[in-house]
Amino acid sequence: MKVVLINLAYLSASILFIYGLKGLAHPRTAVRANQMGALGMLLAIVATLFDKNILSFEIILLGLVIGSAIGVFLALKVKMTEMPQMVALLNGFGGAASTLVGGAALIEALKMNTLGTGIAQTQFTVSTAASGLIGAVTFWGSLVAYAKLQELVKDKDIPRFAGQQIFNAVLFGLVLILSAWLVAVPSATLAYWLIVLVASVLGVSLVINIGGADMPVVIALLNSYSGLAACATGFVLNNYSLVITGSLVGASGIILSDIMCKAMNRSLINVLFGVWVPAESGPSGEQVYAGRIKSSSAEEIAMLLDGASRVIIVPGYGMAVAQAQHAVRDLVQLLETKGANVEFAIHPVAGRMPGHMNVLLAEANIPYEKVKEMDEINPSFAQTDVAIVIGANDVVNPVAQTDPKSPIAGMPVLDVISAKSVVVIKRSLSPGFAGIPNPLFAADNTVMFFADAKKGVLELVSALKEA
Amino acid sequence: MESVNLLIGTLTIFVLAMFVGAEIINKVPPTLHTPLMSGSNAISGITIVGSLISAGSKITLLTTILGLLAIIFAMINVVGGFMVTHRMLEMFQRKA
Numbered sequence: 001m002k003v004v005l006i007n008l009a010y011l012s013a014s015i016l017f018i019y020g021l022k023g024l025a026h027p028r029t030a031v032r033a034n035q036m037g038a039l040g041m042l043l044a045i046v047a048t049l050f051d052k053n054i055l056s057f058e059i060i061l062l063g064l065v066i067g068s069a070i071g072v073f074l075a076l077k078v079k080m081t082e083m084p085q086m087v088a089l090l091n092g093f094g095g096a097a098s099t100l101v102g103g104a105a106l107i108e109a110l111k112m113n114t115l116g117t118g119i120a121q122t123q124f125t126v127s128t129a130a131s132g133l134i135g136a137v138t139f140w141g142s143l144v145a146y147a148k149l150q151e152l153v154k155d156k157d158i159p160r161f162a163g164q165q166i167f168n169a170v171l172f173g174l175v176l177i178l179s180a181w182l183v184a185v186p187s188a189t190l191a192y193w194l195i196v197l198v199a200s201v202l203g204v205s206l207v208i209n210i211g212g213a214d215m216p217v218v219i220a221l222l223n224s225y226s227g228l229a230a231c232a233t234g235f236v237l238n239n240y241s242l243v244i245t246g247s248l249v250g251a252s253g254i255i256l257s258d259i260m261c262k263a264m265n266r267s268l269i270n271v272l273f274g275v276w277v278p279a280e281s282g283p284s285g286e287q288v289y290a291g292r293i294k295s296s297s298a299e300e301i302a303m304l305l306d307g308a309s310r311v312i313i314v315p316g317y318g319m320a321v322a323q324a325q326h327a328v329r330d331l332v333q334l335l336e337t338k339g340a341n342v343e344f345a346i347h348p349v350a351g352r353m354p355g356h357m358n359v360l361l362a363e364a365n366i367p368y369e370k371v372k373e374m375d376e377i378n379p380s381f382a383q384t385d386v387a388i389v390i391g392a393n394d395v396v397n398p399v400a401q402t403d404p405k406s407p408i409a410g411m412p413v414l415d416v417i418s419a420k421s422v423v424v425i426k427r428s429l430s431p432g433f434a435g436i437p438n439p440l441f442a443a444d445n446t447v448m449f450f451a452d453a454k455k456g457v458l459e460l461v462s463a464l465k466e467a
Numbered sequence: 468m469e470s471v472n473l474l475i476g477t478l479t480i481f482v483l484a485m486f487v488g489a490e491i492i493n494k495v496p497p498t499l500h501t502p503l504m505s506g507s508n509a510i511s512g513i514t515i516v517g518s519l520i521s522a523g524s525k526i527t528l529l530t531t532i533l534g535l536l537a538i539i540f541a542m543i544n545v546v547g548g549f550m551v552t553h554r555m556l557e558m559f560q561r562k563a
Contacts, residue, residue: 010516013513017510017513018487018491020506020510021488021491021492021495021503021506021507021510022491022494024495024499024502024503024506025491025494025495025496026496027498027499027556027559027560028560030499030502030556030559030560031553031556031557031560033506034502034506034549034552034553034556035553037506037509037510037549038509038549040510041509041510041512041513041515041545041549044513044515044516045515045516045519048515048516048519048520049519049523051519051520051523053520053523053524054519054520054523054524055523055524055525056523056525057523059522059523059525059531059534059535060519060522060523060538062535063518063522063534063535063536063537063538063539063542064538064542066539066542067538067539067540067541067542067543067545067546068542068546070539070542070543070547071542071543071544071545071546071547071548071550072546072547072550074543074547074551075546075547075548075550075551075554076550076554078551080555080558083501083505083551083555086505086547086551087501087504087505087508090505090508090509090543090544090547090548090551091508093512093540093541093543093544094508094511094512094514094540094541094544096536096537096540097512097514097515097518097537097538097540097541097544098514100518100533100534100536100537100540101514101517101518101521101533101534101537103533104517104518104521104529104530104533104534104537105517105521107526107527107529107530107533108521108524108526108527108530111526111527111530112526116470118470119470119471119474120470120473120474123470123474219504220504223504223507223508226508226511227507227511229511229514230511230513230514231481233514233517234477234481235477235481236517237516237517238473238477239516239517240477240480241513241516242513242514242516242517243477243480243481243484244480244484245484245510245511245513246511246513247480247481247484247485247487247488248484248487248488248491248507248510249488249507249508249510249511250485250488251484251485251486251487251488251489251492252488252492252503252504252507253504253507255489255492255493256492256500256503256504259497346497346498348497353500353501353504354497354500354501354503354504355497355498355499355500355501355502355503355504356501358497358498358499358500358501359501359502359555359558362555362558362559363558365558368498368559371498373497373498
């Protein structure tokens with residue numbers, strides 16, 4: 001009877017999780033949805049405490065207290081600009097938990113002789129191996145992603161060696177062999193820990209050479225892995241709520257990775273394994289920029305903005321790095337009091353994770369109705385007086401649509417160049433991640449404002465106040 | 468035979484849940500993609516269910532330690548994930 005009730009509680013938790021994700025379809029319902037998800041988790045945890053195998057609660061309590069304390073600390077301390085790192089870290093912890101549970105389940109099953117026979121045993125060992133593999137790859141991959149996003153390691157410091165792909169393939173092959181060993185001889189717990197070890201190296205090796213601008217894809221994918229790891233653990237424990245929840249998260253991550261890849265016109269394989277070769281052909285920065293760059297001052301730009309009736313702001317990673325979102329909000333309010341209609345154009349891969357820019361703008365109290373997706377806003381650039389690009393580069397590079405030989409050829413970009421005037425706030429002419437010059441900066445209708453995003457916007461605000 | 472059916476049952480749930488996930492996630496607007504990731508992250512901490520049993524059933528010292536570590540990791544994921552998602556979603560809501 002107790003088991004039935006516990007399982008019904010798991011079912012209710014799964015339903016609450018589904019509603020929790022469903023409510024994210026709109027900002028209005030999202031807060032409640034998230035609370036429903038949290039309620040589902042509470043229900044699942046409390047129900048589990050009634051499991052007949054649980055003999056004592058001290059260790060459980062200890063774990064719950066330590067984990068909650070760290071979780072609360074991280075959640076309250078993190079800055080909105082650091083959200084990509086935070087999500088990467090949390091992904092990793094989910095993966096680690098799956099790996100540890102898989103290992104514990106294997107040892108317990110051996111000790112208690114509950115391994116089963118035939119298909120049941122094979123299901124157990126295969127899914128245990130999968131928990132170990134996916135969990136460890138997720139954990140170490142996420143830690144590397146965290147270190148890169150937090151700039152603890154710099155892209156240029158990372159050694160590259162020929163045959164990285166072969167190395168990864170060998171590691172993966174090794175995991176398969178070790179898994180076969182575990183399936184054949186379930187009592188070989190050593191095989192499990194070796195799987196975890198090799199998968200850990202694989203996790204580091206897979207992520208370490210992926211560049212900053214590809215991080216949105218990697219984080220989305222690791223998100224998916226953390227779900228799949230939970231799913232595999234569900235197969236180990238024959239627990240439906242783990243399988244359901246893991247699948248939901250797995251599907252979410254896969255869909256987000258796919259959206260990101262489409263927004264860069266690259267395949268997932270290319271992002272993960274492609275070696276990014278900076279364009280050797282194509283024009284150099286000197287050829288594109290020489291004599292055509294018009295550098296402007298805050299006062300001149302303020303005059304341009306003073307008469308504008310429609311303005312579109314295009315934020316990029318530079319806005320996040322400079323923490324310029326609040327200054328941008330001040331600029332928007334000032335422009336609006338002067339009668340301009342101001343909207344934001346967000347490229348799907350702007351920033352370091354999906355939706356990164358939207359969160360920063362929300363933090364600065366900019367209503368989400370003003371924040372438009374690329375496909376929605378692109379046709380209106382032609383009717384726009386001034387487009388202000390803040391710390392973005394590749395996502396506004398017209399070459400993507402005009403030069404089929406360019407490394408970013410075919411990537412959908414924001415049609416900034418169609419605006420009557422373009423203001424680019426950028427520290428220098430240094431290329432973006434794609435390593436190619438941007439003809440937008442040299443266009444007849446573009447003026448450059450060389451400044452840090454925050455400082456630049458603040459100067460514009462004070463110049464505009466005097467205009 | 469029974470264990471085959473059990474496996475097929477679990478696989479069925481796995482596949483159907485994937486479809487449900489795809490349907491729901493496709494309706495989440497890009498503006499909420501970051502909270503979607505942190506929120507889905509939080510619920511992937513459901514692994515805590517397995518870790519509670521390992522830590523509480525005290526079968527061997529090693530499994531208890533593994534269970535304890537797993538609870539800590541999963542709980543950071545759960546509490547950190549839901550709270551940080553809440554922080555973000557509130558920012559979206561106050562202008563609505």
